[in-house]
Amino acid sequence: MGSTTRSVILAAGALFFSLTTAQTFQRLGGCPTLGCILPPDQVDFLAGQFFDIRLEIHAPVNGSEANGGIPDPNFRFTVAKSGGAPQNASTFFKVAEPALERWNFTWYEDLFAQKAFTPSLVNVTSKIYRRVALYEPGHYTATLTYNNGTKITTADWLVRDLATVRKTKNVLLFIGDGMTTNMITAARLIAHRSVNGRYQTKMAMDKFPVLGHQMTHSLDSFITDSANSATALYSGHKTTVNALGVYADTSKNSFDDPKIETIAEIFRRVFNGGVGIVSTAFIADATPAALTAHTRDRGQYGPVVDQFLNGITNYTWTNWTGPDVLFGGGAEQFYPGSGSYQQKDYYQAFANRSYNVVLNNTALQRTSNSSKTLGIFSVSNMAKWLDRNVYPQNLRNQSNSPDGKKADALDQPGLKEMTLKAIDILQTRSGDKGWFIMSEAASIDKQMHTLDYDRALGELLELDDTITASIEKLRALGQLNNTLVLVTADHGHGFDVMGSVDTKFLNAQTGDRQKRGAIGTYQNSGLSQYTTQNTTNASLIYNNGAHFPAQWDPRYSLFAGLGADPDRRENYAVHKEGPRVPAVNVTGLPATDFYVNYKDAVTGFVVNGTLPVSDDQGVHSLTDVPVFAMGPCQELFGGVYNSIDIFFGMAQCLALGRSSTNGTS
Numbered sequence: 001m002g003s004t005t006r007s008v009i010l011a012a013g014a015l016f017f018s019l020t021t022a023q024t025f026q027r028l029g030g031c032p033t034l035g036c037i038l039p040p041d042q043v044d045f046l047a048g049q050f051f052d053i054r055l056e057i058h059a060p061v062n063g064s065e066a067n068g069g070i071p072d073p074n075f076r077f078t079v080a081k082s083g084g085a086p087q088n089a090s091t092f093f094k095v096a097e098p099a100l101e102r103w104n105f106t107w108y109e110d111l112f113a114q115k116a117f118t119p120s121l122v123n124v125t126s127k128i129y130r131r132v133a134l135y136e137p138g139h140y141t142a143t144l145t146y147n148n149g150t151k152i153t154t155a156d157w158l159v160r161d162l163a164t165v166r167k168t169k170n171v172l173l174f175i176g177d178g179m180t181t182n183m184i185t186a187a188r189l190i191a192h193r194s195v196n197g198r199y200q201t202k203m204a205m206d207k208f209p210v211l212g213h214q215m216t217h218s219l220d221s222f223i224t225d226s227a228n229s230a231t232a233l234y235s236g237h238k239t240t241v242n243a244l245g246v247y248a249d250t251s252k253n254s255f256d257d258p259k260i261e262t263i264a265e266i267f268r269r270v271f272n273g274g275v276g277i278v279s280t281a282f283i284a285d286a287t288p289a290a291l292t293a294h295t296r297d298r299g300q301y302g303p304v305v306d307q308f309l310n311g312i313t314n315y316t317w318t319n320w321t322g323p324d325v326l327f328g329g330g331a332e333q334f335y336p337g338s339g340s341y342q343q344k345d346y347y348q349a350f351a352n353r354s355y356n357v358v359l360n361n362t363a364l365q366r367t368s369n370s371s372k373t374l375g376i377f378s379v380s381n382m383a384k385w386l387d388r389n390v391y392p393q394n395l396r397n398q399s400n401s402p403d404g405k406k407a408d409a410l411d412q413p414g415l416k417e418m419t420l421k422a423i424d425i426l427q428t429r430s431g432d433k434g435w436f437i438m439s440e441a442a443s444i445d446k447q448m449h450t451l452d453y454d455r456a457l458g459e460l461l462e463l464d465d466t467i468t469a470s471i472e473k474l475r476a477l478g479q480l481n482n483t484l485v486l487v488t489a490d491h492g493h494g495f496d497v498m499g500s501v502d503t504k505f506l507n508a509q510t511g512d513r514q515k516r517g518a519i520g521t522y523q524n525s526g527l528s529q530y531t532t533q534n535t536t537n538a539s540l541i542y543n544n545g546a547h548f549p550a551q552w553d554p555r556y557s558l559f560a561g562l563g564a565d566p567d568r569r570e571n572y573a574v575h576k577e578g579p580r581v582p583a584v585n586v587t588g589l590p591a592t593d594f595y596v597n598y599k600d601a602v603t604g605f606v607v608n609g610t611l612p613v614s615d616d617q618g619v620h621s622l623t624d625v626p627v628f629a630m631g632p633c634q635e636l637f638g639g640v641y642n643s644i645d646i647f648f649g650m651a652q653c654l655a656l657g658r659s660s661t662n663g664t665s
Contacts, residue, residue, distance in 0.1 A: 023110070024110060024111055025107055025108045025109065025110065025114070026107075026220055027058065027060075027065075027107055027120075027122065027250075028056065028058070028248075028249070028250055029218075029219050029220030029221075029239075029240040029248060030219050030220060030240075030247065031056070031058075031153075033151070033153050034057065034058040034059070034060075034065065034067070034146075034151065035055075035056075035057055035058075035075070035144045035146045035151055035152070035153035036054070036055065036056040036057075036058065036144075036153065036249075037053070037054075037055060037077075037142055037144050037153055037154075037155045038053065038054040038055075038056075038247040038249060038258050039051060039053070039155070039157065039237065039247055039258070039260070040155055040219070040247070041154065041155040041156055042155075042156060043155070043157050043158070043237060044157075044158045044159075044160055044236055044237075044644060044648070045133075045134055045157060045158070045159045045160070045236070046159075046160060046236060046266070046647075046648065046651050046656060046657050047134065047135050047136070047137055047159050047160070047162050047657035047658055047659055048133050048134075048135050048656075048657055048658030048659070048660075048661075049133060049134075049235075049236075049260070049261050049266060049657075050131050050132070050133050050259075050261040050317070050318060051131075051132065051133070051237075051258065051259065051260045051261065052128055052129060052130050052131065052132070052257075052258035052259045052260075052315075053077075053089065053128065053129040053132060053142075053258060054126065054127075054128045054247065054249045054257065054258040055075065055077055055126060055127045055128070055144055056124050056125075056126045056249060056250060057071040057072050057073075057075050057124065057125045057126070057146050057147075058071065058122050058123075058124055058250075059071035059072075059122065059123045059124070060120055060121070060122045060123075061120070061121040061122065061123060062120055062121055063109055063113075063120030063121075064109060064120075065120070066120075069121070069123050070123065071102075071123050071124055071125040072125060072146040072147050072148070073100055073102075073125045074146075075125070075144060075145060075146035076088070076144075076145045076146075077089045077127070077142070077143070077144050077145075078092070078142070078143045078145075079092040079093070079140060079141070079142050079143075080140065080141050080143075081136065081138060081139075081140055082138050082139040082140065082141070086141070086143060089129055089142075090129070093129060093132040095129060095130075095132060097127075098127045098128055098129055098130070099127070100125060100126070100127060101124075101125070101126045101127065101128070101251070102123075102124065102125055102126070103124050103126070103250070103251055103252055104121060104122060104123045104124060105121075105122055105124065105250045105252075106119035106120060106121050106122070107119060107120055107122070108120070122250070124250060126249075126251070128256070128258060130315055130316055130317075131315075131316050131317060131318075133661075134157070134159045135159075135658065135659050135660055135661070136159065136659065137159045137160060137161045137162055138158075138159060139156060139157070139158055140156075140157040140158075140159065141154055141155070141156060141157075142154065142155040142157060143155075160648055160657070162657045162659055163651075163652040163653070163655045163657060164655065165655060166653075166654055166655035167632045167633050167653050167654075167655070168434075168482065168483065168484040168631065168632035168633060168653045168654060169432075169434040169479070169482040169483065170426075170430075170434045170435050170436070170437075170479060170482055170483040170484070171435075171436045171437070171483070171484045171486070171650050171653070171654065172423075172437050172439070172470060172474075172483055172484070172485045172486070173233075173436070173437065173438045173439070173486045173488075173650070174439050174440075174441070174463060174466070174467060174485075174486065174487040174488070175230075175233075175287055175438065175439070175440045175441070175488060175489060175490055176440075176441045176444050176460060176463050176487065176488070176489050177226060177281075177287055177440055177441060177442045177443075177444050177445035177446075177489065177490055177491075178444050178445030178448050178449075178456075178489060178490070178491060178492060178493050178620070179441070179444050179445075179460060179463075179489040179492070179625065179626075180489065180492040180493065180495060180621075180623055180625055180626075181623075181625075181626050182495055182496045182497070183444065183448075183456070183457065183460055183493075183495055184203065184205060184460065184626070185497070186453075186457055186495075186496075186497045186558065186560065187203070187457045187460045187461050187464070188202075188203055188206070189497070189528050189530070189558075190457060190528055190530035190531070190549045190558070191203075191461050191530070191531070191547060191548050191549050192531070193531040194527065194528065194531075203464045204464045204465075204467040204468040204471070205464060205467065205487055205626075205628050208485075208487065208628035208629060208630045209629070209630060209634060210628070210629040210630070210634045210635065210637050210638045211626060211627070211628055211629075211638065212626070212627040212629065212637045212638045212639050212640065212641065213624040213625065213626055213627065213639075213640045213641075214488060214624060214625060214627050214640075214641055214642065214643045214645065214646060215624050215640070215641070215642050215643060216229050216232075216489075216490065216491045216492065216622075216623075216624065216625060216643050217238075217622070218232075218238055218239065218240060218241060219238040219239050219240055219247075220240055221240075221241060222622055223491075223619070223620050223621070223622060224241065224490075224491050224620065225241045225242060225286065225298075225491070225620065226285070226286035226287050226298075226445070226490050226491065227241070227242050227243055227244045227286035227289075227290060227298040228240060228241050228242070228243055229490035229491050229643060230244070230286055230287045230289075230290035230291075230490055231243060231244060231245055231246075231260070231262075231290050232642075232643040232644050232646075232647070233290075233488075233490060233643055233644075233646045233647060234262040234263050234264065234290050234291055234647060235260040235261065235262045235263070235647055236260075236644040236645075236647035236648050236651070237260045237644065238642075238643070238644060239260075240296070242296060242297060242298045242299075243257070243295075243296040243298070244286065244289055244290045244293045244294060244295050244296075244298050244304070245259055245260055245262055245290055245292075245293055245294040245295075246258060246259050246260065246294050246295060246296050247260070248296040249296070254295050254296050254297040254300065255294070255295050255300075255303070255314060256314070256315070257294075257295070257296045259294040259312070259315075259317065261318055262290070262291055262292065263291075263436065263647060263650060263651060263656070264277075264291040264292060264323070264436060264438075265292070265311075265318045265320060266318075266651070266656045267436050267654065267656060268318075268320065269318050269319070270656055270658065271433050271434065271654075272433055273430060273433045273434045273435055273436060274324045274426040274429050274430035274433065274434070274435035274436070275291070275323040275324055275325075275426075275435070275436050275437075276323060276324055276325035276326075276327075276422040276423075276425070276426050276435065276436070276437035276438070276439075277291055277292075277308075277323050277325065277326050277327070277328075277437075277438055278325065278327045278328065278415070278418045278419055278422050278437065278438065278439040278440065279327070279328040279329075279439075279440040279442050280328065280329070280381065280382045280414075280415050280418075280440065280441060280442045280443055280459070281328060281329060281330070281381050281382070281440065281442030281443070281446070282301070282328065282329045282330025282332075282333070282380050282381055283305070283308075283326060283327075283328035283329060283330045283333075283376065284301035284302075284304040284305050284308075284330050284333050285328075285330070285381075285442065286298045287438075287440045287442065287490060288326075288328060288438070288440060289304045289307075289308075291323075291438060292307050292308055292311065292320060292323070293307045293308075294307070294312055294317075301330070301333050301339075302333055302339070302340055302341030302342070303341055304333075305330075305333045305334065305340070305341060305346055306341045306346075307320075308322060308323065308326060309322045309346070309349060309350060309353065310322075321353070322350070322353060322355070322372065323372075324372050324373070324425060324426055324429050324430070324435070325372070325373055325375075325421075325422045325425050325426060325437070326350075326373075326374050326375070327364075327373075327374075327375040327376075327377075327413075327418040327421070327422060328375075328376065328377070328382065328418075329376065329377060329378045329379065329380055329381050329382040329402075330376065330379070330380065330381075331359075331376045331377075331378060331379045331400075331401075331402035331403070331404065332379050332380065332404075333346065334346040334347050334376050334402070335347060335402075335403065335404035337404065347374070347376075350374040353372070354371065354372060355371070355372045355373060355374045356368060356371045356372070356373045356374070357373075357374045357375075357376075358373065358374070358375045359375075359376060359377065359401075359402040359403060360377060360402075360409075360411035360412070360413075361377070361411050361412060361413035361417055362411055364377075364413055364417065364418070364421055365417070365421070367421075369421075369424045369425045369427075369428040369429075370425075370428050370429065371425075371429075372425075372429075373421075373425055375413075375418065375421075376402045377402055377409060377412045377413060378398075378400045378401070378402055378409040378412055379398075379399075379400035379401070379402065379404075379409070380400065381442065381443060381446060382412055382443075383395055383409070383412050384443055384447065384455045384458060384459060384579060385414060385455075385458040385459055385461070385462040386454060386455045386458040386552065386574075387455075387578065387579075388412065388414060389548075390458075390552055391576055391577075391578075394577065394578040395408060395409070395410050395412075396408050396410070414462055414466075415439065415441055415462050415463060415466045416462065416465055416466040416469050416470075418439070419437070419439045419466050419469075419470055420466075420469060420470065420473055422437050422439070423437065423470065423473050423474070423477070424473075427477055427479065434482075434654075436654075439466065439470075441459050441460065441462060441463035441466075442459075443455065443456070443459045444456050444459045444460050444463070445491075445493070447459060447579065447580075448493040448495060448562070448618060449493075449617040449618050449619075450579060450580045450581065450582060450617050450618075451561075451562065451565060451568060451580060451582045451617070451618055452575060452579055452580035453495070453558065453560045454552060454574045454575065455575070455579060455580075456495075458548070458552075461547060461548050463487075464547065465547045465548070467485075467487060468547070470485070471485065471630075480631070481631070481632075482631075482632070483631050483632075484629070484630075484631040484632050484633055484634070484650065484653050485629070485630045485631050486627065486628070486629055486630075486637065486646070486650070487626075487627070487628040487629075488625060488626065488627040488628070488646060489625035489626070490625075490643075491620045491621075491625065492620065492621045492622075492623035492624075492625050493562055493618060493619075493620060493621050494562050494563025494564055494618075494621040494623070495560065495561070495562050495563075496560065496561070497558050497559065497560045498521060498559050498560070498561070499519055499520050499521035499522070499524070499525040499559040500519075500520045500524075500525045500526050500556045500557065500558060500559055501518050501519055501520070501556065501557050501558070501559045501572040502518045502520065502555065502556055503518070503555055503556070503557055503571065503572060503573050504555050505517070505518045506518035506571060506572070506603070506604070507571070507603045512605035512606055513605075515604065515605040516605060519559050520556075520559070521559070525559070526556055529551075529554035529555065529556045529557075530549035530550065530551060530552070530554055531549060531550055532550060532551070532554070533550040533551060552574045553573065553574050553576070557572045557573060557574075558572065559572060560572075562618045563610075563621060564610050564611055564618055564619050564621070565582070565607075565609050565610065565611060565617075565618045566582060566583040566594055566609040566611055566613075566615050566616050566617060566618070567583055567594070567595055567596045567606070567607070567608055567609040567613075568582035568583055568596055568597070568600065568601070568606075568607055568609065569582075569596050569597070569600055569601040569602070569604045569605065569606050569607070570601055570604045570605060570607050571601040571602075571603045571604030571605075572604070573601070573603075575600075575601075580600060581597050581599075581600060582596075582597055582600055582601075582616070582617065583595060583596060583597055583609075583615075583616040583617070584597045584598075584616070585616075592613075592614040593613050593614065594613060594614065594615065594616040624640065627646065632653055633649065633652065633653035636649040636652065636653065637649055
């Protein structure tokens with residue numbers, strides 16, 4: 001990705017210490033010693049990217065690391081450019097020396113300590129430097145000296161090389177949340193007809209000229225979540241699970257952690273470019289939120305909505321006045337009530353900032369392309385493609401209307417309608433400044449979590465259809481050659497297809513072991529029946545060119561599954577009554593104990609789970625995820641690389657790096 005070469009030097013003792021402590025629980029991610037620097041060692045920056053620096057000195061009172069419990073208040077922190085002399089950080093960054101802070105926190109050293117309820121107490125002294133930046137490419141050494149000079153923590157920071165020429169006007173970033181190569185393969189199987197082993201049509205993603213793979217692991221765990229992974233994609237910094245746009249510290253306040261500037265904030269600050277955020281999730285969910293939110297707790301949905309509109313208000317930060325487009329679900333965080341931040345009416349708050357506010361697809365299509373637009377179309381997550389198009393009866397009796405009046409949200413747009421409208425608005429408003437749009441197919445992930453593979457694959461196919469329509473839209477607008485189009489995921493699930501299932505035979509058997517005989521593997525897997533219309537049940541026929549299955553309820557369905565899941569029952573048939581709930585809590589038993597849902601897949605057989613009994617759905621996996629690239633700078637995205645390189649590739653193509661403070665306020 002054109003970065004400066006990084007040298008890695010690790011002391012054997014420090015490496016051993018970090019490996020032996022960084023497991024189930026951690027005192028603080030990225031801090032294997034008792035002196036912590038955030039951002040930590042081995043971090044890359046875009047030249048001119050703003051960030052905060054948190055320093056913490058830990059003094060454990062008890063546990064295996066206990067050292068008396070008195071943290072050093074007189075620690076010293078210096079920064080040096082490679083080949084230069086170390087300077088006190090306040091001198092180096094030309095900022096005032098921050099005040100000393102004190103607090104304490106507890107943590108469990110391992111599962112035995114947790115089971116015995118014996119946490120370790122840690123006292124802390126800390127300082128934080130707000131909104132600093134490094135402008136000159138190269139290596140920097142940050143050094144924290146503490147305990148009367150007897151202990152030292154160092155961090156090697158790299159500022160990547162500057163791109164001096166902007167090569168793209170626009171960036172269109174599609175995120176298939178949780179999408180893996182295996183899922184794309186399964187979607188192709190059910191939606192594209194094959195004759196004698198040769199597909200007659202291809203998916204839109206298949207036609208992209210460049211394919212790469214990105215590694216999704218986080219700062220302190222090899223399995224990530226959507227908050228941390230989105231932060232890596234948008235800022236070039238890996239952080240901790242649940243953290244949005246910050247490095248998680250140990251303070252009491254989840255909004256004072258050290259922040260990292262995101263691509264949306266940088267693009268707006270440097271070029272005053274247009275920004276669009278589109279998702280089929282509730283819009284305060286992690287993937288859309290990470291573009292503007294800064295908190296270590298992704299569950300702070302109300303404040304996240306406030307930060308969409310107002311940016312960071314508790315500390316000096318990049319000026320932010322809201323995206324040009326914000327489309328998704330999550331109405332409960334907008335209409336006044338217990339779900340909205342401070343019970344405010346955020347529809348009105350956005351309207352007061354000259355946003356057009358639309359609450360259904362009809363209004364979305366009619367609204368002006370020249371105004372900033374807020375579109376919120378349902379309570380919680382938006383309706384799934386399969387329910388909107390094949391089983392629309394499932395949209396009723398949901399009491400999820402976005403106005404909060406408990407009606408049904410029947411007129412919801414899909415990802416395609418929202419994305420095409422976002423392109424129209426951004427193209428109209430942004431002119432020569434260009435635009436950045438993130439469009440997320442959120443429920444690939446959400447339906448994989450609940451083992452509802454049909455709905456997950458429907459969401460993936462809707463994403464592919466949206467990609468096709470967006471490329472056609474860009475071509476019609478004369479913008480295709482001016483737009484870098486990327487398609488990727490934030491993480492994966494352990495999903496695959498291993499064969500087929502004769503559902504008619506399965507349903508005719510009476511015992512669980514006999515039902516398993518319906519599974520066909522190898523030569524008995526046969527061919528996909530999803531591309532052949534079911535003429536005996538016209539209600540199950542849906543055909544939109546080659547983009548979707550002709551039927552969703554064939555006799556021979558997919559034998560598909562995850563690598564990690566709860567106890568459940570499987571009959572491998574589409575869930576016609578609505579999204580699946582595989583495991584439930586049983587009345588009278590502990591709330592954290594989940595069992596097979598007695599209402600789910602009643603004709604199937606019980607499959608024992610592999611996850612703790614406190615988990616009622618599947619979890620993310622380690623797998624690398626694909627990256628498809630088309631347009632200016634597409635060559636940057638081939639090969640295998642880290643998730644942070646998505647950010648640096650986009651930033652390089654947009655020439656967002658800055659070598660001085662000029663024009664970066």
